[in-house]
Amino acid sequence: MKFLVFLSAVALFGHASAFHGQMAASDYLTNEGGVYQNIYLTDYNTRSTYSGYLRGGFNGCSSSGCTLQFSETSAGGYAFYASVWRTSDGCHNIDFQGALDSHHGYCCGSLPCDFTA
Template structure:
């Protein structure tokens, strides 16, 4: 019984350490060529120093939009995440398990810090 309790405590401590803690930033909404407007979203992971970039087509909206993020620091990691903004001005991201993270959000203007 004590062994199970010990493993549970270790797992609880390891969980948050593996999650995302960092910054979300957004470039201007831009139109290039004849395509739709898009916005560059940059994520900086404070735990690892890694940076990821993705294109949010059409900018933030109330419906979740899938964004492909590619690591722009050495490492080559890539993943999809869902992004949206709520009516109260909070920016949300669902990592969908990438980076051992789930849902995170920050309220107000970007850039902002968030944990997931």
């Protein structure tokens, strides 16, 4: 029984700290598809980097999450979908939806900012 409690605690700790890193965003850009931002993630644990194309930018994702695909820009080639949004209090949120063994994380204030998910 004690062993199962220990495994549960290890699983919870691993889940809570699966992603520790930074989220950043480019300035607002425009192309024939409209306004967008590039969203960048840096994983401090693995040193992996990812980027995604957010149509409408964070201004377009304030009331509900916008889904975008992140592609690894460091060696590895991993890609995943996540949902991102900014709340009215200025917090930038990301839901990894299980990718990178992570779930919801957020940071408040301007980007870039550090967070754990």
